[in-house]
Amino acid sequence: MPPDAxxxxxxxxxxxxxxxxxxxxxxxYPRVSIEAIAxxxxxxxxxxxxxxxxxxxxxxxxxxxxxxxxAGVITLPDTGDLEADLKTVLRATAVEFTDPTLSALLRALYxxxxxxxxxxxxxxxxxERPLTEAKLDRLRxxxxxxxxxxxxxxxxxxxxxxxxxTQRWLSRTGPLDDAYADALVEATLRAFAPTARG
Amino acid sequence: MPPDAxxxxxxxxxxxxxxxxxxxxxxxYPRVSIEAIAxxxxxxxxxxxxxxxxxxxxxxxxxxxxxxxxAGVITLPDTGDLEADLKTVLRATAVEFTDPTLSALLRALYxxxxxxxxxxxxxxxxxERPLTEAKLDRLRxxxxxxxxxxxxxxxxxxxxxxxxxTQRWLSRTGPLDDAYADALVEATLRAFAPTARG
Numbered sequence: 001m002p003p004d005a006x007x008x009x010x011x012x013x014x015x016x017x018x019x020x021x022x023x024x025x026x027x028x029y030p031r032v033s034i035e036a037i038a039x040x041x042x043x044x045x046x047x048x049x050x051x052x053x054x055x056x057x058x059x060x061x062x063x064x065x066x067x068x069x070x071a072g073v074i075t076l077p078d079t080g081d082l083e084a085d086l087k088t089v090l091r092a093t094a095v096e097f098t099d100p101t102l103s104a105l106l107r108a109l110y111x112x113x114x115x116x117x118x119x120x121x122x123x124x125x126x127x128e129r130p131l132t133e134a135k136l137d138r139l140r141x142x143x144x145x146x147x148x149x150x151x152x153x154x155x156x157x158x159x160x161x162x163x164x165x166t167q168r169w170l171s172r173t174g175p176l177d178d179a180y181a182d183a184l185v186e187a188t189l190r191a192f193a194p195t196a197r198g
Numbered sequence: 199m200p201p202d203a204x205x206x207x208x209x210x211x212x213x214x215x216x217x218x219x220x221x222x223x224x225x226x227y228p229r230v231s232i233e234a235i236a237x238x239x240x241x242x243x244x245x246x247x248x249x250x251x252x253x254x255x256x257x258x259x260x261x262x263x264x265x266x267x268x269a270g271v272i273t274l275p276d277t278g279d280l281e282a283d284l285k286t287v288l289r290a291t292a293v294e295f296t297d298p299t300l301s302a303l304l305r306a307l308y309x310x311x312x313x314x315x316x317x318x319x320x321x322x323x324x325x326e327r328p329l330t331e332a333k334l335d336r337l338r339x340x341x342x343x344x345x346x347x348x349x350x351x352x353x354x355x356x357x358x359x360x361x362x363x364t365q366r367w368l369s370r371t372g373p374l375d376d377a378y379a380d381a382l383v384e385a386t387l388r389a390f391a392p393t394a395r396g
Contacts, residue, residue: 111312114305114368124371155372156381159362160389164354167361170312173322174353183354191358191389 015041016048017062024059025104029112032059056119060126063109066102067131074130076138082147083189085138086161090181097169097176110170132158152192160188213239214246215260222257223302227310230257254317258324261307264300265329272328274336280345281387283336284359288379295367295374308368330356350390358386 019040023032034055038045052058067074077085096102113120135158142148148157161184168174217238221230232253236243250256265272275283294300311318333356340346346355359382366372 107312111309114309114312117370120370124369128369128371153381156362156385159365160358160385163361163363163365164357165361166365167357171322171326172315172318173326183351187354187358187389191385 012041012043012047013051016043016051016058017065020058020062021105024108025101029059029108034058056122057126059109060123063105064127064130066096074134076134078138078141080145082138082142082145083185086185086189087182090161090165090185091178093165094176094178094181097165103169107170135161146194148189149192149194157188157192160191161185210239210241210245211249214241214249214256215263218256218260219303222306223299227257227306232256254320255324257307258321261303262325262328264294272332274332276336276339278343280336280340280343281383284383284386285380288359288363288383289376291363292374292376292379295363301367305368333359344392346387347390347392355386355390358389359383 016037019037020032023036023040027036032055034045034048037055037058038048041048048058052061064074065072069075077088079085097106109123113123136154139148139152139154139157143150143152164184165176165180168180169176174180214235217235218230221234221238225234230253232243232246235253235256236246239246246256250259262272263270267273274287277283295304307321311321334352337346337350337352337355341348341350341352362382363374363378366378367374372378
């Protein structure tokens with residue numbers, strides 16, 4: 001693609017993703033349509049269909065884009081200090097989930113996912129899995145560095161780090177602040193320290 | 199109340215709670231009405247309003263009733279062995295959440311709670327808090343017995359035990375079986391063992 005066309009195409013893509021996010025917040029996932037996204041983004045419906053097969057695919061790409069860098073890649077910091085890196089990530093996630101617009105977007109999607117198994121699968125594939133892979137990479141690096149139980153069930157570690165956080169956010173049972181982020185990281189590291197098992 | 203009237207009243211109460219649960223599964227929380235519950239339970243609307251101020255109050259009492267014994271009390275087993283007791287409770291919870299009818303009921307309520315802060319508060323008060331108190335009692339007893347870090351943040355412990363479980367159930371990312379229940383208990387106990395902190 002010539003540079004100008006590539007820039008235009010990139011601008012369209014970003015406009016579509018932003019429109020999808022805005023519409024979910026404004027009218028709720030069930031009432032969002034490809035047509036409405038196209039209108040809001042100022043592109044033709046066909047432009048959207050060229051890149052995405054369905055409404056759900058656009059919306060979840062829009063969510064995932066929030067965690068990507070400019071090259072479209074998701075990575076976690078790796079300074080060599082696992083505890084510090086995880087605290088950085090969880091504190092940043094806490095800030096994100098406390099943002100009213102993003103929180104409303106994710107809340108609307110969670111409500112749908114809870115009752116729609118197909119949507120749950122799509123969310124899994126588009127958002128959850130790429131994020132999980134990035135997190136697992138960071139834990140594997142810590143295992144290689146001897147900072148983490150080499151036999152730990154890494155999926156369970158991620159559950160420990162993130163599930164309490166998500167639950168607190170969903171049920172509004174307490175603040176998502178630095179102290180909570182740090183406490184989750186510290187307790188998880190105690191559970192999966194290299195020396196934690198007899 | 200004379201014994202016969204008390205028995206009748208008890209029967210009505212149980213019929214109302216069962217009707218409320220069935221209706222949420224069948225038509226979804228938003229479409230359940232006090233009238234429909236009364237009709238299904240074979241009682242007058244006034245009978246329901248005598249005991250409950252709102253639809254949400256009936257529905258959440260109906261959910262809580264599933265965790266109560268005959269006297270209306272929620273307690274966790276306390277054999278003196280914390281690990282065994284927690285495994286018993288989490289394995290039983292796994293069986294409950296795998297039951298299709300109960301799972302459908304809770305899923306319908308979670309979807310509403312995620313987007314309705316008032317309903318979230320009512321759920322908190324009617325279901326979550328009594329269950330949490332029973333769980334905290336068991337952990338405090340373990341602290342007194344020296345089986346648990348005396349300085350542990352007990353709310354965080356409960357998050358570790360239950361949030362991964364709830365998340366796995368909500369997003370259908372894996373089986374809720376004995377192995378998972380046991381792994382959650384073991385990792386939580388490692389994180390909050392009496393000797394876990396330097």
